Each structure stands twice: as structure tokens, then as C-alpha cells.
Amino acid sequence: xxxxxxxxxxxxxxxxxxxxxxxxxxxxxxxxxxxxxxxxxxxxxxxxxxxxxxxxxxxxxxxxxxxxxxxxxxxxxxxxxxxxxxxxxxxxxxxxxxxxxxxxxxxxxxxxxxxxxxxxxxxxxxxxxxxxxxxxxxxxxxxxxxxxxxxxxxxxxxxxxxxxxxxxxxxxxxxxxxxxxxxxxxxxxxxxxxxxxxxxxxxxxxxxxxxxxxxxxxxxxxxxxxxxxxxxxxxxxxxxxxxxxxxxxxxxxxxxxxxxxxxxxxxxxxxxxxxxxxxxxxxxxxxxxxxxxxxxxxxxxxxxxxxxxxxxxxxxxxxxxxxxxxxxxxxxxxxxxxxxxxxxxxxxxxxxxxxxxxxxxxxxxxxxxxxxxxxxxxxxxxxxxxxxxxxxxxxxxxxxxxxxxxxxxxxxxxxxxxxxxxxxxxxxxxxxxxxxxxxxxxxxxxxxxx
Numbered sequence: 001x002x003x004x005x006x007x008x009x010x011x012x013x014x015x016x017x018x019x020x021x022x023x024x025x026x027x028x029x030x031x032x033x034x035x036x037x038x039x040x041x042x043x044x045x046x047x048x049x050x051x052x053x054x055x056x057x058x059x060x061x062x063x064x065x066x067x068x069x070x071x072x073x074x075x076x077x078x079x080x081x082x083x084x085x086x087x088x089x090x091x092x093x094x095x096x097x098x099x100x101x102x103x104x105x106x107x108x109x110x111x112x113x114x115x116x117x118x119x120x121x122x123x124x125x126x127x128x129x130x131x132x133x134x135x136x137x138x139x140x141x142x143x144x145x146x147x148x149x150x151x152x153x154x155x156x157x158x159x160x161x162x163x164x165x166x167x168x169x170x171x172x173x174x175x176x177x178x179x180x181x182x183x184x185x186x187x188x189x190x191x192x193x194x195x196x197x198x199x200x201x202x203x204x205x206x207x208x209x210x211x212x213x214x215x216x217x218x219x220x221x222x223x224x225x226x227x228x229x230x231x232x233x234x235x236x237x238x239x240x241x242x243x244x245x246x247x248x249x250x251x252x253x254x255x256x257x258x259x260x261x262x263x264x265x266x267x268x269x270x271x272x273x274x275x276x277x278x279x280x281x282x283x284x285x286x287x288x289x290x291x292x293x294x295x296x297x298x299x300x301x302x303x304x305x306x307x308x309x310x311x312x313x314x315x316x317x318x319x320x321x322x323x324x325x326x327x328x329x330x331x332x333x334x335x336x337x338x339x340x341x342x343x344x345x346x347x348x349x350x351x352x353x354x355x356x357x358x359x360x361x362x363x364x365x366x367x368x369x370x371x372x373x374x375x376x377x378x379x380x381x382x383x384x385x386x387x388x389x390x391x392x393x394x395x396x397x398x399x400x401x402x403x404x405x406x407x408x409x410x411x412x413x414x415x416x417x418x419x420x421x422x423x424x425x426x427x428x429x430x431x432x433x434x435x436x437x438x439x440x441x442x443x444x445x446x447x448x449x450x
Contacts, residue, residue, distance in 0.1 A: 047219040050093045050150035053169045057086040058112035090168035090212030096147035101140040103211030105131045130254035135195045153220035155243035166203040168212025178204035188322035197326040198240040205239035214241040262329040263354035266297020271320030287311040288321040302352040312340030374398035385418035411437030
């Protein structure tokens with residue numbers, strides 16, 4: 001049976017429940033000499049008031065299948081219609097004084113009404129402060145008193161094997177608690193969202209858990225439950241959560257700017273694997289191999305060179321290029337970081353002030369994973385502005401989707417773009433296929449990214 005990744009908000013009008021014997025995902029120690037059994041109850045009594053149910057409703061445009069020729073020539077017939085929807089999800093109170101509730105973007109996307117229900121039954125309409133589609137985070141606010149916030153843990157200190165407890169509202173069953181362990185860290189390349197650095201857990205997570213809490217045994221928030229791997233959207237012991245540190249960086253930007261302003265190094269790279277390490281005679285096991293450094297970029301100004309291997313950010317090791325990309329993007333524009341660099345058999349520390357992701361040049365994968373291996377640059381030819389593809393690695397994802405050196409991207413999903421910033425904004429707000437309108441020499445072509 002084919003396995004698939006599923007976002008786990010219960011965006012449905014009805015749900016069939018399959019009843020089965022409960023199976024404990026993590027066994028606690030047994031009693032010794034008649035002493036009381038260990039229990040999570042005292043910890044849960046303190047923090048479950050900080051986990052809420054979110055009910056959403058609204059209407060959204062549903063697109064019909066588009067003819068690629070419409071991209072250039074248009075079509076007078078409407079290709080979308082509005083449909084009503086409702087759904088259920090979870091959220092976590094992270095600031096009791098301000099009434100801030102964090103959840104997943106896919107829980108509240110397109111919602112016209114968001115109703116937050118507390119553990120004690122109180123209900124409040126929520127206001128969306130901001131959201132970030134690429135990392136699947138949204139920040140809501142409710143006007144309420146006597147709230148309980150869940151304290152944040154330092155997710156960079158997590159280890160595989162640490163106990164984890166998931167709290168949420170699967171299938172509308174409020175404040176359901178399951179337990180397990182941290183199965184893996186730094187999961188990426190899952191094609192769930194644009195920026196991925198997931199905690200993997202075997203704590204049971206199901207539809208409706210989206211936006212709920214993943215906590216440690218101290219009751220501290222280590223992650224926001226987001227997705228599951230399964231054949232039919234049900235739990236099979238493989239769930240994914242956004243780390244609390246990543247969430248906090250994003251939320252801080254939303255509070256300050258109303259949006260996420262991504263950070264950028266201005267490099268193109270790839271994960272370091274055993275074959276590359278052997279070929280380049282590198283005495284390092286993991287990291288992000290730098291293939292290209294953009295001129296006048298944050299990396300260039302800091303002295304980073306092609307052939308360097310970035311092995312850590314602010315002292316925390318990174319597993320590969322995807323993790324580097326996600327962490328740099330979520331740290332934000334203007335952030336000062338210390339990168340651990342492996343060069344010529346030695347490890348050194350480099351201080352970098354991050355650029356914004358909407359500069360004059362960019363590594364393609366700073367906008368979307370499918371652009372990996374391409375370099376993009378704002379351009380103006382014959383009076384028309386666009387985004388030129390200046391380089392393409394012939395073995396990269398960007399080459400496989402059909403981009404070529406010299407292409408000038410003029411449109412994204414039928415919307416005119418003049419700069420990398422324009423492209424980034426449209427891509428961030430796109431779920432699903434992306435169609436690029438490209439000027440290639442004297443021809444106009446389209447490139448489909450699925």
C-alpha cells in the first residue's frame with residue numbers, strides 16, 4: 001500500500017471513528033515494592049489548560065484544472081468557484097497575558113471565523129495576527145483572562161529517545177493525550193511544506209491534532225504537531241512536529257512585522273554525503289556543502305567560500321543543507337549568527353549578518369526546493385523587468401523541472417513578477433502546482449512545478 005504524508009487538521013464535516021484496543025506507545029516503569037506507579041497526571045493537570053480546540057469555517061476558491069495555454073492567452077470562462085468549508089484543529093497558548101495562540105497555518109488558512117475553545121469550556125472568537133505558509137505556522141489572539149500558557153523548551157537540546165507527549169483534539173475528542181519518544185530529529189525533504197526541520201515522534205497523532213502541543217516530561221513545549229505519515233491519514237507511529245525554537249523565531253517576526261522576513265546566506269549547496277566527502281577528501285561526516293556563493297551576499301561578506309562545509313549554527317550541529325536552509329530562513333533578516341565552517345581540514349567560526357531573502361540575487365532553493373541548483377537575479381531586458389536564471393546545475397532539481405540558463409521568469413501562476421521578492425511572495429502563498437511563464441530567447445514557454 002502506498003504511504004503518504006498528510007496534514008492533520010480535521011477539515012471535514014463528518015468523520016467515521018474506528019474503535020480498536022488502545023496500545024501504549026511508551027511503557028513507563030512498573031511499581032516496585034508496592035510503591036505507587038509513575039504517572040503523567042500532575043504534569044498534564046498543569047499544562048492541558050494551555051492547549052485549545054480551534055473550530056474554523058469559511059469559504060474558499062476551488063480551482064478547476066487549468067489549460068497550460070490559459071497561462072499566456074487567458075480564458076474568459078471562470079475557472080474557480082467558492083465552496084463553504086469547516087474544520088477542527090488544535091492550538092497552544094504561548095502568552096497568557098497577550099492571549100497569543102499558535103497553531104498550524106493549514107488549520108486556519110482561508111478561515112473567515114475561528115472559534116477557540118478552552119479546556120474549561122469558554123469560547124472566544126480569535127483574530128489572526130499573521131501566518132507563514134511555507135513553515136505552516138499561524139499566530140492567533142484571543143481576548144480572555146485567566147489563561148494558562150505552556151512554557152517553551154529549548155528544542156535544540158532534544159535527543160533521540162527523549163520522552164514526548166502529544167496533546168490535542170483528534171477527531172474533535174478534546175484534550176486527548178498520547179505518549180511516545182522522539183524518534184528522529186531534523187527531518188526534511190518530506191514535501192510537506194517549503195521549510196522543514198521536523199521532530200519525528202511515535203506518540204499517536206491523528207486528524208485534528210494539527211497545531212497541538214508536543215511536550216517533554218517537564219510539561220515544556222518542544223514542538224507543534226503538524227503532519228503524519230500513513231496510508232489513509234491515520235496514525236502508524238510516524239508523526240512530525242515543528243520544533244519550538246523554530247516556531248518561536250517565526251512567531252517573534254510575526255509579532256514584530258506582521259509577517260515572516262526570511263533570512264538568507266546567499267549560497268547554493270547540497271547535503272554532505274559519504275561519496276562527496278570521499279571525493280573531496282573531507283574529514284567530516286555531515287553538514288551543508290557550499291557549491292556557490294552569490295556576489296555581495298551575506299556569505300560572501302563573511303568570507304564563506306565554495307567548497308566549505310557548514311557544520312553548525314550558533315553551536316548547534318546541522319545534518320545537511322535542508323536543515324541549514326530552514327534554520328537560516330526562520331532566523332530572519334538581519335539576525336547575527338555564528339557558523340561553524342570546515343575548511344582545509346580545520347574547523348573555524350564565522351560571524352554572519354543574514355540578508356533578506358528578497359535581494360537582487362538568490363540561490364533558487366531559497367524560494368522553493370524545486371529551484372535548487374539555480375541562481376536567480378533581478379534583470380531588465382528591452383525595458384521589461386523579470387527574474388533571470390543565471391546558472392543551472394545540470395544534475396539539479398531546477399534542471400529536472402526544465403529551467404535553463406538565460407531563462408527570464410516573467411510570471412508565476414499568471415501573476416506578473418518583476419523581482420525575486422515578487423516571486424517569493426507568490427510562491428509563499430501557493431499550495432500545490434506552480435506554473436512559471438518564461439521568456440526563453442524569442443519564445444514564451446511555461447514550466448510546471450508539481
